[in-house]
Amino acid sequence: MVLNKKILNIILFLLFANYGYSQNKRIDSFKALIKTTDSLELKASLHGSVAWYNLARDLNLSQAHLDSSYAILSKIEYPKGLAQLNYRYAVLFRLKGQYKKALNYADKSYAYNLSQKDSFLMANDLFQKGVINSIKGDYKTSLKVYYNILEIYEDMNNPKSIGMTLNSIGIVQKNLEQYNAAIKSYNRAINTLKDTKYKNDLANAYGNLGSVFYLKKEVDSALKYLNVARELDKELDYSWGLSLNSYNIGEILIEQKEYKSSLVYLEEAYEIQKRNNYNTALSETRTALGKVYLKLGNLAKSERFLKEGLTNAPESKKALRELQFNLYDLNKKRGNYRSALSHYETFFAYTDSIRSKENTEYAKDLEAKYQSEKKDKELAKQQLELEKQQLELEKQQSKTRLMTGLSIALLLISVLVWFLYQQRQKQKNQEIITLKREQQVKTLETLMEGEENERLRIAKELHDGVNVDLSTIKYKLTSLLEKNNEVINEAVTMIDKSCEQVRAISHNLIPPALKNFSLIEAIEDYIGTMNTIHEPEISFHHIGDSIQLSKKIEINIFRIVQELVNNSVKHANSNEINVQASHRDDLIQLTIEDDGKGFHKDATTGEGIGLRNIKSRVDYLNAKMDFDTGSKGTSYIIEINTSELN
């Protein structure tokens, strides 16, 4: 749980840091995160990071942060953090010059990393030890350590670490005055680093090479390489390296007695070192500046620098020795012989001490520090980079996977939704169509029913009422007929006619055969009647099976025939009308044909309306109507599928 939170926070701050902030902003972000985070482990780590960042700037601030980190770590169980802290303490105390403490911490860190079998971190610890030993003057041990480390790095194929180690080896060799060996090492370092991005280490190598050449008294080569190093430093904005190389060049130029030019470089070095609190290096530069101003005859300035050097005296005996000597020289020039003598005695004491113990302590101190500090920083940065990259990668991967999954799911869902929607639409449309049709049918049925009912009513009334009365009257009259009364005869004839008409109307309205017998017989009756009444010759044929359907349907068909024949009789002016009904399988085919004059299909007169009526009856039957009209006559063909009836 806590670990997850830590990882989350790391991700957060890495992402935050990923916006390419400069170093300062990064530290600010770290500091902000220290305040806000709940994770103790993360807090401790962040203190460590801030401390690490300040190692090159402000050692006291750095130590403060390391102490904060320790305060947290001592309360929680986080051995890895503790080991890292120990390592940083080692570096801090080394830079401060407290070598015993430094070695102590380095051992602690090494012990943990050994238990974890982390060869990379083990190498780091060893490197620190190597540097410290080298500074202490234990060159043999330190060389051994360095070669150990070099092997580890060569296994890991890490050019940066290889380069750095070679640099360090070179420094030791230089200190042992094995100048050619040193030059070899440095060249190796340069070759390893030349085409990589590790320009800082490359600058170091060049600087180192320059120093060695100087020691070999090959001034031109020395200056050449030192300048190359300096240019790289400038490019990289690497203050530490720049100050050191400028200092070295300054020193060389002093030797060459080019004091004015030397001053330029020394001033540059001094300025940088002062700004960044590089105290150990600063004392050397002060000494050098003191020397130069003395040579140039600017006693005041010379004294100022030398005095500064005294007040800020480092632990290193060599530095102090140099100072003393220069103070002696200054006082000599000034004519303060007493002071001069006292200074010289101090100087001599130092010389002895150094010669016996740490003769080149300072040089190593500087150079080794120069190496290791850079290296430590780089290593840590590297680690951080790796972690960052890893997390980034993982995050990217999972992000991509998630996005792909989501988009596929989304796509599928939207397709499904669209599809379902379409289905629903179709269904709805289907329902609407069905409803409409049902509505239509219902309307038609209602209309037709109404019509039929009306006809039935009239027919009944005529049949039962008027007709009966007329018949009765006729009977009564005929019994009077014996008297041979002409008037009565006429009356009787008239009544007959009325009866006929009434009957005709009644039966015309509701064909009795339809109710009692069959459709075909009804049609036959109707045609027969029409034939008698009207001019044209109307014929009817029935082909195929008999027709037996629901009364509603049969009435409908009858009405169609009635209407069409009526039309033909009234408007077509024909001689012959042919009516035909065939029933085979499920198909009833009605044909009504005349040889009249035809008519316009689009007539909006009574004919048109009559046709519409027929059309709606045809629709009710789900039937097809085909009609044709011309000079030859008119013909209607209606096809009814009995399996498709309502």
Place this chain on the structure above:
Amino acid sequence: MVLQGIQSMLNGNEAIEIVGIYINAQETLQHIEKDNPDVLLLDINLPDINGITLCKELKSIIEDLKIIAISNFDELSFVKRMLKSGANGYLLKNTDRLELLEAFKTVLSGGTYLRKDLQKKLLGQTASGLKTKNGLITKLTRREHDVLLAISEELTTQEISEKLFISPKTVETHRMNIMSKLGAKNSVGIIKIAIENDLL
């Protein structure tokens, strides 16, 4: 009412005696044998049983009973059915004494009595184009004629349907109708009979 009317018409005639009056089929069946009339005036529209069915039944009971149907319906369908059921005559309810007597005379002498106009109607129906042996064939409709021509041109059903702008099913119906009308058994027969009768 009708009964009264007829009664009054016949009352004056000495030659005719009314032996029985029945108001429904039941009564008729019960008393007919006992009464044994020569002629029965039978209304088609009886309350209980259809007059047509009753007629058939009566005829099966008394074979030589003469039955004259009386009805308000002058529809041929009714006439035909009654005659088919064995009726010997058909009268309308608005008949008169003269007609009644005429009907009786015809029927008793073994004939079938039908009013002139009914006769005409009946003949008119039968005459209009039933197939007879001397080549009188039912007339083809115009559409049927088109189809016949197409068949003679050896077109397939599909081709005919495309040519005449009708559905193949319709073409088939026409073809069947033609076959029925001409009395052919297949397409070949159609052509043959058509040619024989100058239809092509």
